[in-house]
Amino acid sequence: MCSDTGYKMEKGLAVLCECSIERRIAALLPQLFRQASLEAFSEEIRELVIDWVTSQCSKLNHYDRTSGLLITGPVGTGKSYLAAAILRLLVEEKIPVKFCRCADFFAKIRETYQTNRSEETVLKPLEQVQLLIFDDLGAGSLSDHERRFTLELLDRRLNNCKPTIVTTNWGLGEIAARMDDRIASRLSTFAIVELGGEDRRIRLRNGHAPSRALSKNPQRSKKELDSLNTNGERDDKIGS
Numbered sequence: 738m739c740s741d742t743g744y745k746m747e748k749g750l751a752v753l754c755e756c757s758i759e760r761r762i763a764a765l766l767p768q769l770f771r772q773a774s775l776e777a778f779s780e781e782i783r784e785l786v787i788d789w790v791t792s793q794c795s796k797l798n799h800y801d802r803t804s805g806l807l808i809t810g811p812v813g814t815g816k817s818y819l820a821a822a823i824l825r826l827l828v829e830e831k832i833p834v835k836f837c838r839c840a841d842f843f844a845k846i847r848e849t850y851q852t853n854r855s856e857e858t859v860l861k862p863l864e865q866v867q868l869l870i871f872d873d874l875g876a877g878s879l880s881d882h883e884r885r886f887t888l889e890l891l892d893r894r895l896n897n898c899k900p901t902i903v904t905t906n907w908g909l910g911e912i913a914a915r916m917d918d919r920i921a922s923r924l925s926t927f928a929i930v931e932l933g934g935e936d937r938r939i940r941l942r943n944g945h946a947p948s949r950a951l952s953k954n955p956q957r958s959k960k961e962l963d964s965l966n967t968n969g970e971r972d973d974k975i976g977s
Contacts, residue, residue, distance in 0.1 A: 758825075758828055758829055759771075761828050762824070762825055762828055765824060765828070765834065765835065765836050766821055766824060766836055767836075767838075770817060770818060770821035771821075773818050773819075773821035773822040773824075773825060774822050774825065775787075775822045775823075775825075775826065777815075777818065777822065778815070778819065778822070782819070785930070786819070786822075786823055786826070787826070789806055789928060790823065790826055790827065790830065793832070793868065793900050794830060794832065805895075805900055805901045805902065805903065805924070805926065805927035805928070806823075806900070806901075806902045806903070806927055806928050806930065807902075807903050807905070807924050807927040807928070807929045807930070808820060808902065808903070808904045808905075808930050808932065809904075809905055809906070809907065809908055809929065809930070809931050809932070810906070810931055810932035810933050811906060811933065812906055814932040814933055815932055816904040816905070816906075816932055817872050817873065817904055819904075819932065820836070820870045820872060820902055820904050821836065821870075823870070823902060824836055824870055827868060832867055832868055833866055833867040833868065834866065834867065834868045834869070834870065835862070835863060835866045835868075835869050835870065836870045836872065837863060837869065837870065837871055837872065838872045838873055838876075839871060839872060839873050839874050839875070839876050839877060839883075839887070840873065840876050840877055842859070842863070842871075842886070842890070843877055843882075843883050843886065845859045846859050846860075846882075846886055847882075856886075860886075860889065860890060860893070863890055863894075864890065864893040864894060864897065864899070865897075865899075866899070867899060867900075868899070868900050868901070868902070869894060869899065869900075869901045869902070870901075870902045870904075871890070871901055871902065871903045871904075872903075872904050873904060873905065873906075874887070874903050874904065874905040874907070874912070874916075875905050875906060875907050875911075875912065875915065875916065879915060879916060884916055884917045884920065887916070887917075887920055888917060888919055888920050888923070891920065891923045891924070892923065895923060895926075901927075903924060903927070908931075909921045909924060909925055909929075912924065
């Protein structure tokens with residue numbers, strides 16, 4: 738028992754107790770996602786996510802521009818839920834993490850203008866946290882203002898070697914066409930997971946077998962950017 742200290746002893750080591758983990762998760766996540774768990778997903782997804790998190794834990798102090806994770810798929814396929822389940826795993830591993838909805842990020846930036854505060858009061862905490870979950874990219878008015886600050890945040894985190902998890906309904910081609918090709922270019926360095934179907938099955942863009950570690954394949958992602966035609970549409974030959 739932790740005796741309300743937040744820690745318990747396991748094999749001679751102090752580890753976070755369940756009550757401490759739940760308090761931290763409650764402070765980080767919207768109520769809807771606080772019970773999110775990898776157990777809700779297939780064994781395939783669980784193995785891939787655990788491999789990715791393990792890789793991040795092993796290189797927290799090393800430069801790796803491909804250390805981000807982009808979770809894509811249609812509405813309702815469990816992208817935010819999966820991101821929240823990953824947050825739970827990160828909290829259990831004691832990795833500092835924040836969960837930020839894109840819409841909230843933009844609202845907080847706009848609020849600084851009304852309260853005569855610097856935009857840095859919003860940007861800095863998100864820039865500096867070890868791992869950021871940036872949820873629902875593409876939600877909002879897609880104004881120049883929102884595009885600019887999305888790119889600024891991604892650039893700062895990449896330049897500071899901080900891994901970011903991004904969820905979105907869009908593929909890279911649509912992000913390039915509807916937001917900014919520079920944003921799509923930054924995300925093309927991330928590992929990409931596409932969720933599809935009611936069973937939240939996972940499909941890897943590079944075609945690796947499910948049992949293999951999560952792929953980091955910027956070349957495959959770059960092909961989607963290159964597939965944009967003159968109307969900004971994806972080439973139908975690009976598979977998922």
